[in-house]
Amino acid sequence: MADGKVYRASTFAPVNIAVIKYWGKRDTKLNLPTNSSLSVTLSQDDLRTHTTASCSTSFTSDTLTLNGQPQDISTPRTQACLRELRQLRKHLESKDTSLPQLASLSLKIVSENNFPTAAGLASSAAGFAALVRSIANLYALPASPTELSRIARQGSGSACRSLFGGYVGWNHGSAADGSDSVAYEVAPAEHWPEMRAVILVASAEKKDVSSTAGMQATVGTSALFKARAETIVPQRMKEMEDAIRGKDFEKFASLTTRDSNSFHATCLDTDPPIFYMNDTSRAAVRVCQAINETAGRTVCAYTFDAGPNAVVYYLAADEAVVAGTFRGILGEKTGWEGSRGEKVEKAGQVPENIAGSVDTLQKGISRVILTGVGDGPRKTEEHLC
Ligand SMILES: Nc1ncnc2c1ncn2[C@@H]1O[C@H](COP(=O)(O)OP(=O)(O)OP(=O)(O)O)[C@@H](O)[C@H]1O
Numbered sequence: 001m002a003d004g005k006v007y008r009a010s011t012f013a014p015v016n017i018a019v020i021k022y023w024g025k026r027d028t029k030l031n032l033p034t035n036s037s038l039s040v041t042l043s044q045d046d047l048r049t050h051t052t053a054s055c056s057t058s059f060t061s062d063t064l065t066l067n068g069q070p071q072d073i074s075t076p077r078t079q080a081c082l083r084e085l086r087q088l089r090k091h092l093e094s095k096d097t098s099l100p101q102l103a104s105l106s107l108k109i110v111s112e113n114n115f116p117t118a119a120g121l122a123s124s125a126a127g128f129a130a131l132v133r134s135i136a137n138l139y140a141l142p143a144s145p146t147e148l149s150r151i152a153r154q155g156s157g158s159a160c161r162s163l164f165g166g167y168v169g170w171n172h173g174s175a176a177d178g179s180d181s182v183a184y185e186v187a188p189a190e191h192w193p194e195m196r197a198v199i200l201v202a203s204a205e206k207k208d209v210s211s212t213a214g215m216q217a218t219v220g221t222s223a224l225f226k227a228r229a230e231t232i233v234p235q236r237m238k239e240m241e242d243a244i245r246g247k248d249f250e251k252f253a254s255l256t257t258r259d260s261n262s263f264h265a266t267c268l269d270t271d272p273p274i275f276y277m278n279d280t281s282r283a284a285v286r287v288c289q290a291i292n293e294t295a296g297r298t299v300c301a302y303t304f305d306a307g308p309n310a311v312v313y314y315l316a317a318d319e320a321v322v323a324g325t326f327r328g329i330l331g332e333k334t335g336w337e338g339s340r341g342e343k344v345e346k347a348g349q350v351p352e353n354i355a356g357s358v359d360t361l362q363k364g365i366s367r368v369i370l371t372g373v374g375d376g377p378r379k380t381e382e383h384l385c
């Protein structure tokens with residue numbers, strides 16, 4: 001092997017936003033969830049992580065840089081991902097001795113998120129998916145997205161769903177070693193390409209209760225949580241898969257909003273209670289309800305992760321009424337520039353009775369992000385180092 005040669009590979013990986021939420025682990029070390037979950041992968045043209053993984057005899061230790069800042073790479077979750085990937089590479093090298101011995105070299109990982117990190121915009125999902133995918137490319141692993149999802153899950157649970165594009169499920173699985181707790185494609189983006197999302201960024205601050213800590217507190221103290229994991233979610237998973245296969249937006253929307261509400265109800269039922277939604281989030285809920293009432297049918301569905309930001313799903317055909325109403329209210333905020341936003345015309349008046357919510361939304365939202373369903377990780381020759 002040529003001394004000092006640098007081997008490298010890069011990838012883009014997408015964010016995903018769950019419509020049936022993952023909340024609660026049955027194994028905290030392996031990130032094995034109590035219930036299955038389902039998400040929509042969002043377009044990398046709008047939100048993405050870009051990661052370059054390289055290795056060389058000239059590197060002296062493993063390093064990770066995120067948005068220009070050195071990160072602690074010794075965390076058990078990152079170490080679990082690196083260990084598994086190195087094992088797979090070692091296996092390849094043992095079968096073919098002509099391959100360069102990359103598994104034993106130090107890794108340099110450089111990553112950039114084009115959106116706020118740790119603000120509840122699923123940065124850990126895109127981040128770990130990109131980390132795993134870029135190293136798998138560097139090592140030329142023949143591993144499928146399913147196998148890589150098993151590894152990425154150990155970095156952050158929701159990351160396993162970012163190995164696929166479109167509409168993605170994550171099976172809770174039952175094996176103690178997590179071998180069957182993997183992501184799977186429910187439908188590719190092309191099946192229902194009209195799905196759009198407007199993200200109302202309520203706060204770009206780091207949240208105070210992390211998902212990891214919050215979900216364990218819920219598992220430990222919420223009585224509602226048991227019913228959610230055992231009865232409510234299994235039924236909803238089936239219904240949601242049917243809604244996606246049948247492109248039934250009304251059903252998709254009803255399940256999405258109800259599941260978000262159910263997840264936040266278990267947070268409130270946690271002792272002490274956890275509040276991820278705030279007044280701005282509740283104002284977004286009211287505006288979505290008003291948009292649906294005015295349209296006379298369900299044209300939009302809100303969902304909230306472990307933070308106050310609203311993600312509002314809608315179909316392209318209803319862009320004028322959904323995104324248009326938000327533009328009417330939040331037209332002064334950043335995020336409307338660019339090809340998606342420029343097409344959106346301000347829609348007419350919102351009903352009088354939600355004037356207070358409109359005001360709260362205007363005060364509490366800092367920016368909007370317009371996006372839609374998108375594909376899975378993309379290999380790139382654009383390297384960060
Ligand atoms: N590009 C990246 N590469 C590697 N790790 C990353 C990357 N981006 C984020 N992370 C890790 O994910 C952490 C943020 O995860 P956290 O779960 O707190 O927030 P979030 O993913 O934005 O929100 P949530 O998952 O609750 O929606 C960061 O502190 C970092 O450790």
Ligand SMILES: C[C@@](O)(CCOP(=O)(O)OP(=O)(O)O)CC(=O)O
Nearest residue numbers: 018021022156157158211212305306
């Ligand atoms: C509310 C959620 O976004 C929770 C995501 O939790 P994480 O995947 O960030 O948690 P860890 O596995 O502890 O890293 C719901 C979801 O994405 O399904």
